[in-house]
Amino acid sequence: MSNVRYHYDVIVIGAGHAGTEAAAASARLGARTALLTTNLDTVGQMSCNPAIGGVAKGQIVREVDALGGLMGQAIDATGIQFRLLNVRKGPAMHSPRAQADKRGYQQHIKLAIESQAGLDLRQETVDDLITVEETDPDAIERGVRHRVVGVKVRGDAEYLAPTVVLTTGTFLQAIMHTGMSTTAGGRAGEGTTQGISGALGRLGFEIDRFKTGTPPRLNAKTIDFAALDVQPGDAVPNPFSFMSGKLDVQQMPCHLTYTNENVHQLIRDNLDRAPMYSGRIESRGPRYCPSIEDKIVRFADKSEHQLFLEPEGRQTHEVYVNGISTSLPRDVQDQMFPLIAGCEKAQIMRYGYAVEYDFCPPTQLWPHLETKTVAGLFFAGQINGTTGYEEAAGQGLIAGLNAARLVAGQSTWVPSRDQAYIGVLVDDLVTAGTDEPYRMFTSRAEFRLLLRQDNADRRLTPIANELGLIDSPRRQRFDDKKKQIEHAMDLLKKIRVDGTPGDVYLRRSEVDWDVMRGVAPELSAIDDEAAQQCLYDIKYEGYITRQKADVEKQRRHADKKIPASFDYLSIDALRIEAKEKLNRVRPVSLDQAKRISGITPADLALVLAHLENRS
Amino acid sequence: MSNVRYHYDVIVIGAGHAGTEAAAASARLGARTALLTTNLDTVGQMSCNPAIGGVAKGQIVREVDALGGLMGQAIDATGIQFRLLNVRKGPAMHSPRAQADKRGYQQHIKLAIESQAGLDLRQETVDDLITVEETDPDAIERGVRHRVVGVKVRGDAEYLAPTVVLTTGTFLQAIMHTGMSTTAGGRAGEGTTQGISGALGRLGFEIDRFKTGTPPRLNAKTIDFAALDVQPGDAVPNPFSFMSGKLDVQQMPCHLTYTNENVHQLIRDNLDRAPMYSGRIESRGPRYCPSIEDKIVRFADKSEHQLFLEPEGRQTHEVYVNGISTSLPRDVQDQMFPLIAGCEKAQIMRYGYAVEYDFCPPTQLWPHLETKTVAGLFFAGQINGTTGYEEAAGQGLIAGLNAARLVAGQSTWVPSRDQAYIGVLVDDLVTAGTDEPYRMFTSRAEFRLLLRQDNADRRLTPIANELGLIDSPRRQRFDDKKKQIEHAMDLLKKIRVDGTPGDVYLRRSEVDWDVMRGVAPELSAIDDEAAQQCLYDIKYEGYITRQKADVEKQRRHADKKIPASFDYLSIDALRIEAKEKLNRVRPVSLDQAKRISGITPADLALVLAHLENRS
Ligand SMILES: Cc1cc2nc3c(=O)[nH]c(=O)nc-3n(C[C@H](O)[C@H](O)[C@H](O)COP(=O)(O)OP(=O)(O)OC[C@H]3O[C@@H](n4cnc5c(N)ncnc54)[C@H](O)[C@@H]3O)c2cc1C
């Protein structure tokens, strides 16, 4: 037993994207919180791509922000290029994405953590979990076997708390691969942690292995950008945080290049030396973030793949090559770039590698991310089999807030699938689990039109306010916006255009806000944010109602039979993953389909719609 | 044998303060240079105090800058508080020092390296040195046994080059201590390297062990600064680089606090748990950067010790507690701060620790820092038994430039003791070695008045120009300054004050430049830099001449006998280290005194002067 003990309400292990949000949320709720992490210089570090957001992920960031989290303000303060993706599609698909100044982002998150009252950030390596046998008969009845009481850290000390949130990312028993060479470690240049995996095994958790990869980094000074297409940021950058006003930012361009037949041939010739294909790595990687060797095998007919050259920050010439994640041996990486336009003389600064790591299948968790068998122990982030900073942040926030609520004797809170992508995320994880690194997609959500990036605050900030997650400036700002929207709606209902009420007139497809303002100048006083909300509320009212009805129907039709001949592949809107899985399992009923790992309510809604079309 | 090989002229291992200067100097000289380091995120990282310069160290930074090095411009760009120390003493003692934004400094150095043409910065861990037996009879005659041909890196690849500069700092077989707890690693949160120590042993190098320590870091939000004295920066910040114009910088204050009897008692009560006193660490630490436990034992009569609370940067609340480096167990560190004014509620973010590491006694080197027994292999920085960023940078520059010159078939160049502190540094190291971590002091230099911080460019930039180390903007700037000085000197000689030539008049003790300008308005056109140089050249001419004569005399008097009764302790100006050593050994002659490890020509000059006084 150690002679040094520290007492907290909530202990968070690991200050990555999950851990920082977990700790901040817990402390905001008034729980005395310790955030313990191996190296204070890597708090909030981006292990891989220097970007936040993207399709469906951007929505999560907006939700994290609406709930008072850190990620949105951090990227707004340190972004170097902002783009709203899918602007030509409907608003449900609009997704903010930004390139970050990687180091600046990391420093911003660290400073936010250091500034949070009630939160102690300490450089500590956690070596073990401390648990006791569960004795409460009610808990045992629910399947609980142990109860966490704290953690042991290196240097013979203990942190004691009734709740512990584990967010160690890719660091559990991690092995990095570059070709046939392997090194222990969760991120190049750093170590691995074994003690915790041992503890998880001892506590009876099922542990599985996944892999992920990262591309090489090049020195910008050695790239011929003149030969390449430029991808600039949006003229008017869209902020992630509902607290950010207009962003005043000098944006940096990205550049585009492509692989080609020569590159593909080189890779094909060396596939036997790729750890994945040589059988050295058997664990599964992220299907939607495939390595270049995966892409070349899986999409054998494609003659080129797009590569984005993304600057890693303002203070560095390092360039992230998005699209060419690889664990091929270094000599293949060396030979690859001379074949790629603009990169003929590119100098590799860091080689790409793959990392294999332990994760705990998330079906072992309650929706609020507490483990089912160890009371008080929460898991969040990549340890749950997800991938991505945003997915980690969303889970972190949920775990942190529920850990704090548990300590305070309050009930758990988790957003539902129609409230937030974060709700979809935790529901998918804990009900269906995942057999490959899970990332968010809009197609995983059946209430896409409700879960827009633009209305995340309207969906979640009032709840966050009740939970005590937000501060008064945010409350004030939200209330002001709400009043503006109500005022605008009133105005719209009052005014008449050709005798038609404004809100009815606005439904017409050819009428947008500019048109409205032209015919009703009194609308000019309405600010853009409020105008946008009115516009979407009115324009999409019908769709939203229908979407809700569809899912209701699906719930009712759970026992609906699926004919053996049913052709999943012909359902265009169905995710590739869902197509493959349904086609393989060929479930006899919707109910059976629902229980297939990775099949979401959104997939079921599509299948049901097609079943009904057939009949 | 590896299937992947890269070819370079110069390979530098480790991108700390020595390695970055070495690589930059080598590349500036046109050698194809590779800088290999474990983690690209720690290039130029400050392991310990967030400050550059200080007494004698500041002079080294000015010299590194005058030779075209990186350190001066980096700290000018990222300093948060600038002070010229010892301004009330003579100009030989003036020493610039600045607090750095630690992360900003690190990023600045990395960017400078990334921007240097001919220099490839690569994330690689070096596992072994590749050498061959030396066969050249001339070389064997000189004692050379092996010849370096390259290095092996993790991941089965080789970098081949005729010269290798090893600058791995505290990472060789490093062990960190906090109380009785030990962890392998050269810097908290990072690993250690064993392969290289193995190689050095195999090659027959003598390896010894030193230790150093670092203090805890606190969270500024938990410090009561209002209770403490403020230490602001200078009203007009003095730049380090001869290339920086006036610095436009928002300075941050430091704060002062003190230990007290209660703290001392706490430490005394726990001395048996300090690794140094419990016998767990046997290696020696830096006498002039002692741990707090050392101070309390060695200066038992002092009732307090000063502590500086130094911010680690603009983007963080971490505070470095200068003066309380410790390897005491964490519970003692926990109990210490509640006893210290202003820190009663201070939150420790990182604990202090000591690190023990391998170094190679530097008497195994030639003055140009090539090893005597392995041709082409250079050592620079902490691996040579020194301590301090500046000492590392100075050595790095010397090693890098000579490695490049060796490859180009050119003769070596090393500044002499009357040219630079860097000359004193390498001469002290290779002739006398060091039996404790070596840091620079003004007292180590016998030509202090020549080696002023203000004239480092006049001493070294012309040579740097000949060597090819500097670029044309620096050449231009230097030439302009030189012309200004010559012009000012001409003017001074021409003008008459009360019939006396200006340069003679200026010698008077009551006359300074302001007075001169009052009586000779034509001097107003002379800029401050040139005016200062004229002033010092004229004012101190006599002293400088005398100083040179003293050292000449000392050379002639090498066989001078020292009476057994000679009282070293009574020589006030003698460094404590020299007093202790001379008193212990009691040499019979100056010549014997000279051979005592750690005794410098400057010490000998003082002893000689007192010997002559006696007789
Ligand atoms: C090589 C690589 C490639 C990736 N590629 C992509 C990609 O292309 N796209 C994408 O979206 N995502 C990618 N990811 C995933 C993304 O980095 C993670 O999903 C995200 O960082 C997970 O956040 P997290 O908080 O769960 O873990 P992390 O951000 O990894 O944070 C874990 C933290 O725990 C700390 N820690 C570990 N062990 C201990 C211990 N014992 N005690 C104390 N602290 C500890 C670590 O120091 C770290 O700070 C990649 C990750 C890696 C490593």
Ligand SMILES: Cc1cc2nc3c(=O)[nH]c(=O)nc-3n(C[C@H](O)[C@H](O)[C@H](O)COP(=O)(O)OP(=O)(O)OC[C@H]3O[C@@H](n4cnc5c(N)ncnc54)[C@H](O)[C@@H]3O)c2cc1C
């Ligand atoms: C805990 C601690 C306390 C200190 N306290 C003080 C102090 O109070 N005052 C003071 O002046 N100085 C202090 N120092 C010393 C100061 O940090 C060093 O003198 C200075 O950093 C030495 O510079 P360097 O370039 O020799 O080594 P470092 O700056 O340590 O750089 C070594 C580099 O080599 C890399 N490396 C190591 N092994 C390998 C490998 N196998 N392959 C590739 N790269 C490798 C490392 O990653 C690192 O980048 C302290 C150091 C430490 C660690």
